[in-house]
Amino acid sequence: MNWTAIWAIYTFEMARFFRTIKQSLISPVISTSLYFVVFGAAIGSRIDKVEGVQYGAFIVPGLIMLAVMTQSISNASYGIYFPKFIGTIYEVLSAPISFLEIVIGYVGAAATKSLLIGIIILITSFFFVKIEIAHPFAMVAFLVLTCISFALLGFIIGIWAENWEQLQLVPLLVITPLIFLGGSFYSISMLPSVWQIISMFNPVFYLISGFRWAFFGFADVPIAISLLAIGTFTLLCLATVWWIFKSGWRIRQ
């Protein structure tokens, strides 16, 4: 392992994040606050407690997941697409590093950024609602794993994308709906049964459910199934990345 090279990529990517630290952090804080105002205060006051949890608190895990997933994807896809677009990728390709090391550098940086944002949102939410985290270690583990697996997905999207439209299209058309329909703002027991069944096919649903379990100790599906889901998802992403590496797809002609 060429850790010096991985560290170089990682710090270079993080430097970009810190150059725009204000935008990077302020916008998720503001949007989270807005969610609390709208969903928590305005709507939440008319909604009963969900399984004994205040609605405002109930949506916290979903809000964090929403932000972390979208941020992971956009950070990682942008992180690798941008060098491809402006041509600086030549240097990474000509360096004495393996594809695995490239992935660790870029995906690690993207995951770190979204993890930071997730933590900031969690801290912000403490100002609005009272939360006790039932399983703090599981919560952190779930959060980290989600950051990494979605950053891997973002990396794949960034390699695949041949223009800016494609880079934005997949997150917009596929990921965002999956996240919103994955139970960020509700328990699926609130849905009509047809939609409950449809939700079962949404991988994001298992992640949000598992994350919520870490917070409140209850969930839509057993935690083991959530773990299985995120494990499978991570493995799928890793397999795709490995295939990209073997074939040189869209990076090395």
Added chain:
Amino acid sequence: MSTILSIKNLRKQYEDGFEALKTISLDINEGEIIALLGPNGAGKTTLISTVCGITKPTAGTVTVAGFDIIKEYRSARSLIGLVPQEIALEPFGRVISTVQFSRGLFGKSRNDAVIEDILRRLSLWDKRNSQIRELSGGMKRRVLIAKALAHEPRILFLDEPTAGVDVELRKDMWAVVRKLRADGVTTILTTHYIEEAEAIADRIGIISEGEILLVEEKNNLMARMGQKQLEVQLTARLSDIPISLANYELGIADEGWTLIYRYDLKADRTGITKLLTDVSAAGLQLRDVVTRQSSLEDIFVSLVRKDVEKVT
């Protein structure tokens, strides 16, 4: 002289089926400066990209100091620095941090003294804290060179390093390359400025349509292919060449004011003394005598043109 880079039967076919390199073989000696000349689309950049690992070879082998570029890519690539043809830099990065990044990317631990030396050599030290986007085009190109040198490579590829660089700076760059050679660095450069190849290269390779037409010591090449011509300017206009000078196959230029005599540098006797004696014997008065050597450019143009004629 030992071979540091060995290219054997290298072929490159792009995904669209286009064959950009047709079975190229080339050995590059340690410490030399070799210039690759060739028209647009000849395959120069493709050759460099393939050696550096940016594109995959279709067939053939390349070794760098004995390391195979595929099987032992880590060892091979760590010896190579690459300055690409197109300027590609992160606009918001600072000069010094992008150069330090390059060193780290190649697995070398941080060394501020080395980076300072490189930046000073390229006259970038004063700009070290500037953002890339604030630099002029010529400065950006030098930043690319600094990045390529940051890990102290033994082989440097310069793909048109002086495109868009002013005359003075170009000479500075040549000085940098010569200094690198003094340190033992091998340089492979491509250029469209033939005087650049003439000025700094030890050897010259001419490449056209994916094939290497010739690789030769610059001086040999100039001597072997270089024809010299002697222009004899007269005090009186001439309409015909006197019969006594018929053997010299002279040409007439300047509407009869000048006689042109072509001779080969490699010939033992150039025949100039005899010609000049015969000229005055024919009663012609000399105003001036000028010699001209055909430049590399002439050689290049004639070679590539021949190649095109051969193909069509």
